Amino acid sequence: MDVEYKDINGNHVGLDLNSVVSSQAADLGGLDIDLKSGNVINSWIEYDSSFGVLNISISYSNLKPKNPILSVSLSLDQYVNDFMYVGFSGSTQGSTEVHSIEWWSFSSRSGSGSGPTSPPPSTATTLTNPTADSVKSPPPLPPSSSSPSPPSSSCHNQLCREGPGAVAGVVTAGAFFLALFAGALIWVYSKKFKHENKLGQSFASEIIKSPKEFTYKELKAATRCFDANRIIGHGAFGTVYKGIFPENGDIVAVKRCSHNSQGKNEFLAELLIIGTLRHRNLVRLQGWCHEKGEILLVYDLMPKGSLDKALFEAKTPLPWPERQKILLGVASALAYLHQECDRQVIHRDVKTSNIMLDEAYNAKLGDFGLARQVEHDKSPDATVAAGTMGYLAPEYLLTGRATDKTDVFSYGAVVLEVASGRRPIETGKAPARVSGNLVEWVWGLHKEGKLLTAADAKLEGCFEESAMRRVLLVGLACSHPDPLARPTMRSVVQMLVGEAEVPMVPRTKPATSFSTSHLLLTLQDSVSDYNGIVTISSSSSENSYIGLDLV
Known part of the structure; x- marks a missing residue:
């Protein structure tokens, strides 16, 4: 829209x-x-x-x-x-x-x-x-409104002269091809059944330690046959429905997997990751269902909806104390994922629409469809950059290699969004002197010594200036172009509660630059499948330029 x-x-x-x-x-x-x-x-x-x-x-x-x-x-x-x-x-x-x-x-x-x-x-x-x-089953061509022209008389007469032998040949050939088709159909369905049965056994064995298993009948009834009017959101590779269990009135959120192999793989990855996580600022998984070729996840329903709706669609502005509590909760969740889990979890899709709010405006980070688990202190594999523009770190767009620092950059964009009441990418006609990119705009205000003018005008000044300045500086520190200069999420938590000082944030945004040797090493896996030339160039101007031609 x-x-x-x-x-x-x-x-x-x-x-x-x-x-x-x-x-x-x-x-x-x-x-x-x-x-x-x-x-x-x-x-x-x-x-x-x-x-x-x-x-x-x-x-x-x-x-x-x-x-x-x-x-x-x-x-x-x-x-x-x-x-x-x-x-x-x-x-x-x-x-x-x-x-x-x-x-x-x-x-x-x-x-x-x-x-x-x-x-x-x-x-x-x-x-x-x-x-x-x-394609297995392309849609048929639209039928013609007119009847086809009759066959020519020569063809008709020739068929008649062939006699009963020709008819018998046609019938025999037709029966043969029909039997062949039936055999192929049976083989395909048997393979599909075996595959789904094997997938179901693997699925169940993988998540046997996860929460409750729901039946498809239960979830279908709770969502009124997945009624479009029950849709409350769209996550990565799936649609989220509001569900109400008739027997006890419990209200839940049911996430339905997209009907394709990629969607099912992402759902399985999400379930395997979030099923092992326990944190007060993560959306709680109640259970799952894998029947009739469908994968369904059941979560707690957050009555206040998502953070982006609270910021941009609510009738009354979200108060400053609630905003501070939300940012602290998300930072705590990311610190847990990055540094406190047995295996580090990279979320890869931190944004306001994936941050849910309970009745007390406690933040719950959700939607782990793009998340990846990696061993601590190990370099993750390069992939295609996934996420939402405005939240993606520059090095992630360039290399496709997601790390905890790319999550930190996304969190920095969320911080600036919450503090300013502006989306990361402004669409339509923006006000005068407001860049389309929120991070760039706040950096520009900081350079001019007008950082506090980035505060959300809807707050009407109802905030402590020192607290607002601290939050904005934390957002800029997390949005630093150099990933090595960004703080860890554990230190961000300490900054927000006042236990640590915000690192020195330069007035002028540093140039985005990568050394040639480092870039070639980080891109080695990304370009190994291309038979072409990678050209890297730079300029002496304030903003370095890197051009990649993959032929």
């Missing part, structure tokens, strides 16, 4: 005609379709030039729905040329997401007569993507 472009919500289909503002839009919630679910979604876009009608249909199924979700009277003559390109594009608007086209087909038929009722020719042009064969 983008308010600037007048979108109706964040789950809709819209028709854009020479403008990013949709001329027509329809809410997908009415079809119980969630674009952020991670499920494969099929769409049909059909245009009938005879009637000047454009129909759009959306479904999880491969079968086109009887009724389109959007039907628009339109003359495409105003918008198309004789030669056009068909393409796809995706935008994340500051978030990290995965967009993919798994199968597509384009078919065009044109009338041959002078009138609009002339029948179409018997041939049609169809363009498909070269990877369509790799």
Whole structure:
């Protein structure tokens, strides 16, 4: 959803005609379709030039729905040329997401007569993507509104002259292929059953020490068959529903895994990690369910919702004492993950929408779908950078190697967000002299000696200036471009409670720089799969530049 472009919500289909503002839009919630679910979604876009009608249909199924979700009277003559390109594009608007086209087909038929009722020719042009064969079940082409032309008489007569022998041959061949198909189908399903059974046994053995196992029937009833109206959030690779158990009235949050292998792997990783963690500032896992090919996690429901909603959507501003308590709670949770667990846990997605609040505004860090466990004092493996723009450390974007220091940078962005009441990446028209990047903006104010002007105006000055200055300096210290200069989360806790002084934060933001030898070592694993050239260059200006060309 983008308010600037007048979108109706964040789950809709819209028709854009020479403008990013949709001329027509329809809410997908009415079809119980969630674009952020991670499920494969099929769409049909059909245009009938005879009637000047454009129909759009959306479904999880491969079968086109009887009724389109959007039907628009339109003359495409105003918008198309004789030669056009068909393409796809995706935008994340500051978030990290995965967009993919798994199968597509384009078919065009044109009338041959002078009138609009002339029948179409018997041939049609169809363009498909070269990877369509790799898809197990592509959606079928939309059926033609006209009946196909009859076969020619020569073909019909030839079939008749072949006699009963030809018919018997056809029947025999058909029976053979039917038997072959049935055998293949049985083999596939047996393999799938064995795989799911093996996965279930492995799953159960891995989490036998975890909390309660729920039945699928219980969670389905609690969420009213996973009703779209019960959706309260979207986490990494899953959707979160509000659940109410009919027998006792207990209210929980049920996280439903995305129906793909990546989503299930992330859920399993989340369960294995959070199932072993115990801290007052982490969301508590009540239990799990693995039935009918689904993985479901059950958490305590936080009545105050997420921190980002408390900051930006609440009717009354979040008071300063509650903000301080929340920041201290998140810092305590990260100190536990980084330094107090048997195996260090890197969260990789620390942001305000993943910080939940209980009835007393105690912070609970959640959503461990991107978290990774590593041995203490060991270098983590390089991966594709994951998370949300505005919270990602510069070295993480460059190398894909997440460490406890990348979590510290994300926490620094959260601190500045809570203190200033501004999002890490400002969208739309920002006020004068306000950069789109929150961290850069606060660094600029610090350079000008106006650090306290970063305080949230909605607080109306209801805070101690010394406490606000301390929090802002902690945020800048955690947002230092050099990861080695960032404090540990244990020392951050000490700073926030006044047991330690905030380290000296330079007035001018230090340049982001990496030594060539260090960068090559850290990037060795990341670029080992590329057959190309890595070029590194730098300048003598204040901000160093590093260019990477992977060919």
